[in-house]
Amino acid sequence: MNSKRKTPDSNGHFGLFGGRYVGETIMPAILELEDAFYKYSKNRNFIEELSSLLKNYVGRPTPLYYARRLSKEINGASIYLKREDLAHTGAHKINNTLGQALLARYMGKTKLIAETGAGQHGVATATTAALFGMQCHIFMGIQDIQRQAPNVKRMELLGAKIIPVDSGTGTLKDAMNEAMRYWVGEVKETFYIIGSVAGPHPYPEMVREFQKIIGIETKEQIMHSTGKLPDTLIACVGGGSNAMGLFYPFLNDKKVEMIGVEAAGKGLDTDKHAATLSKGTVGVLHGSKSYVLQDKFGQINEAHSISAGLDYPGVGPEHSLLKDTKRASYLSITDNEALDALHALCRHEGIIPALESSHALAQAMKTAKGKSPQNIIIVNLSGRGDKDLETVLSFDAKQ
Amino acid sequence: MERIKEKFIELKEKKEKALVGFLTGGDPDMSKSFDIITKMCESGIDVLELGIPFSDPTADGPVIQRSSARSIAKGINISKILELTKKIRTITDIPIILFTYYNPVLAFGVKKFYKQAVKSGADGVLVVDLPPEESDEMTKFWKDDNFSLIRLLAPTTPLDRMKNILKSASGFIYLVSKTGVTGSDGLDASKVLKQTKMIRSACDLPVCVGFGISTPDDVRQIASFADGVVIGSAFEKLIEDNIAKPDLPSIIAKKVKECKKATVFSQ
Ligand SMILES: Cc1ncc(COP(=O)(O)O)c(C=O)c1O
Numbered sequence: 235m236n237s238k239r240k241t242p243d244s245n246g247h248f249g250l251f252g253g254r255y256v257g258e259t260i261m262p263a264i265l266e267l268e269d270a271f272y273k274y275s276k277n278r279n280f281i282e283e284l285s286s287l288l289k290n291y292v293g294r295p296t297p298l299y300y301a302r303r304l305s306k307e308i309n310g311a312s313i314y315l316k317r318e319d320l321a322h323t324g325a326h327k328i329n330n331t332l333g334q335a336l337l338a339r340y341m342g343k344t345k346l347i348a349e350t351g352a353g354q355h356g357v358a359t360a361t362t363a364a365l366f367g368m369q370c371h372i373f374m375g376i377q378d379i380q381r382q383a384p385n386v387k388r389m390e391l392l393g394a395k396i397i398p399v400d401s402g403t404g405t406l407k408d409a410m411n412e413a414m415r416y417w418v419g420e421v422k423e424t425f426y427i428i429g430s431v432a433g434p435h436p437y438p439e440m441v442r443e444f445q446k447i448i449g450i451e452t453k454e455q456i457m458h459s460t461g462k463l464p465d466t467l468i469a470c471v472g473g474g475s476n477a478m479g480l481f482y483p484f485l486n487d488k489k490v491e492m493i494g495v496e497a498a499g500k501g502l503d504t505d506k507h508a509a510t511l512s513k514g515t516v517g518v519l520h521g522s523k524s525y526v527l528q529d530k531f532g533q534i535n536e537a538h539s540i541s542a543g544l545d546y547p548g549v550g551p552e553h554s555l556l557k558d559t560k561r562a563s564y565l566s567i568t569d570n571e572a573l574d575a576l577h578a579l580c581r582h583e584g585i586i587p588a589l590e591s592s593h594a595l596a597q598a599m600k601t602a603k604g605k606s607p608q609n610i611i612i613v614n615l616s617g618r619g620d621k622d623l624e625t626v627l628s629f630d631a632k633q
Numbered sequence: 634m635e636r637i638k639e640k641f642i643e644l645k646e647k648k649e650k651a652l653v654g655f656l657t658g659g660d661p662d663m664s665k666s667f668d669i670i671t672k673m674c675e676s677g678i679d680v681l682e683l684g685i686p687f688s689d690p691t692a693d694g695p696v697i698q699r700s701s702a703r704s705i706a707k708g709i710n711i712s713k714i715l716e717l718t719k720k721i722r723t724i725t726d727i728p729i730i731l732f733t734y735y736n737p738v739l740a741f742g743v744k745k746f747y748k749q750a751v752k753s754g755a756d757g758v759l760v761v762d763l764p765p766e767e768s769d770e771m772t773k774f775w776k777d778d779n780f781s782l783i784r785l786l787a788p789t790t791p792l793d794r795m796k797n798i799l800k801s802a803s804g805f806i807y808l809v810s811k812t813g814v815t816g817s818d819g820l821d822a823s824k825v826l827k828q829t830k831m832i833r834s835a836c837d838l839p840v841c842v843g844f845g846i847s848t849p850d851d852v853r854q855i856a857s858f859a860d861g862v863v864i865g866s867a868f869e870k871l872i873e874d875n876i877a878k879p880d881l882p883s884i885i886a887k888k889v890k891e892c893k894k895a896t897v898f899s900q
Contacts, residue, residue, distance in 0.1 A: 253767050258786060415692075517739060
């Protein structure tokens with residue numbers, strides 16, 4: 235990176251955003267984590283061990299696939315898919331959990347905890363815990379336990395203990411609250427693996443660093459196959475980790491357009507959406523300052539999305555900066571549009587995408603229209619849709 | 634008008650320690666909340682810590698989470714808590730510390746919050762998720778030295794960090810008794826004593842200990858060496874368990890009297 239300024243700065247601020255808004259009990263743990271992250275991410279052994287795991291365990295590099303039939307059907311730009319759905323456990327989340335769990339091991343921590351929404355981050359954490367022989371507790375909202383049942387079973391099979399969270403709406407935000415509360419009590423021996431580029435510093439930076447492999451590979455792959463940079467990158471944004479991972483290595487390639495796609499749920503003009511960057515205001519949630527869905531007295535609003543992984547009223551602070559500086563634009567896709575895109579990919583390419591990733595795909599199908607095939611759009615296909623079958627089928631049955 | 638300082642001097646002369654009572658404002662509703670607080674003041678609390686409800690209280694255990702949710706359900710917000718503070722100020726002279734998460738303050742406006750908090754008669758604020766690393770963005774608007782930002786110290790706070798935090802502390806020091814959220818059990822008085830001694834060697838502000846103190850016995854143990862004890866969840870639990878009873882304020886008052894007695898060392 236040859237940016238003029240390092241982001242974040244030494245206190246974890248991305249412009250106005252980011253920072254460390256946590257209670258004193260966990261503040262020392264966060265400072266310890268920051269030191270350890272900066273130390274080990276430059277350590278030869280750490281780097282080699284992680285890259286060997288990414289290759290031999292996760293199956294990286296994941297392919298960059300030209301979706302020929304889908305592109306032809308749209309009759310516009312050429313759509314490429316970065317196949318994070320083919321990573322071990324079926325989503326990009328494993329890139330981050332391996333990095334953090336390895337760091338936990340280097341730091342001598344024996345226990346992993348994590349929050350999860352869609353269950354993909356929970357599965358990835360449980361997987362990593364099994365791989366390293368560590369204890370693992372996963373906090374999950376009761377609503378998400380219901381709609382992502384297959385992932386709950388997978389986590390249990392992998393030896394993790396699921397802690398159901400019934401406070402609030404029983405979704406991702408509440409699971410994160412509960413994980414933080416647990417961490418406060420067990421902070422000495424426990425490593426909290428946050429699943430997105432959210433949370434207090436150093437998490438947004440650390441998770442981005444572990445996910446940027448997506449963008450680094452993508453750049454190499456597209457240069458190799460087409461000899462040029464893409465015109466547009468598109469990724470869904472829940473907390474924003476798969477998007478940040480894809481975008482970050484392209485930030486200085488000013489001609490590459492970046493679109494983050496939030497969940498519009500039942501529509502932006504209703505109160506049932508999760509479009510934090512489009513409809514939120516600046517606030518502090520889960521340890522960092524960023525856009526937040528909230529009322530005028532600072533109470534956090536409930537988010538809604540058909541996709542559990544996007545159902546979150548906050549967003550990573552670096553996305554807030556990219557929005558304000560206009561380096562990236564943030565659009566939104568409704569539940570219905572995402573479902574249509576999911577079906578389209580199933581039928582035209584034989585790939586069942588996660589509902590989260592289907593939001594990015596739906597936007598790509600819109601953006602591609604009217605463009606020439608020379609125009610290249612890369613979609614981060616962040617995960618596979620097996621976990622969503624129940625949701626999709628029951629929705630289709632209602633139509 | 635240095636209410637906090639004067640209160641601790643007064644207590645020292647009387648050979649008493651401070652009983653700090655925490656309640657979420659507006660729980661179970663605004664008028665009952667005022668009645669309960671009035672009774673608590675009459676029954677002997679020395680400092681009132683008044684909570685502003687927040688939807689996502691990550692530092693709090695289930696009891697205070699529920700009290701916060703009850704208050705929000707009644708339409709209570711930061712603005713109404715400031716009005717409540719003003720009303721409480723008309724019936725008592727004890728120090729009032731507002732307790733809050735940062736987001737409600739940020740949404741209300743940090744400058745406006747400071748002005749209205751001072752105007753309403755509050756003596757300070759404790760923002761549980763605003764560590765010294767971030768607090769300048771709030772305190773840069775403060776002019777009145779008599780309005781304190783109450784700093785927290787935790788069992789996990791290392792010595793050098795503690796010394797740094799103490800440099801900018803005012804009012805009193807809030808020592809978190811153990812690693813955990815509010816209301817969790819497992820109070821270890823000998824550990825708290827050790828840390829209190831460390832604080833005293835670096836700073837002469839009063840030290841109040843909170844989190845997980847619920848019985849008069851707990852109070853007596855901690856008050857034997859600290860300058861004050863904070864009770865929160867135990868009061869909120871009483872509210873929850875007796876929520877429909879007309880004599881709810883008297884039930885809380887009885888608990889206040891029992892605990893206050895345990896802070897008196899003059900006999
Ligand atoms: C497949 C998939 N994509 C995307 C997300 C959203 O997270 P983020 O915005 O951090 O990439 C999730 C979260 O659970 C997910 O499972």
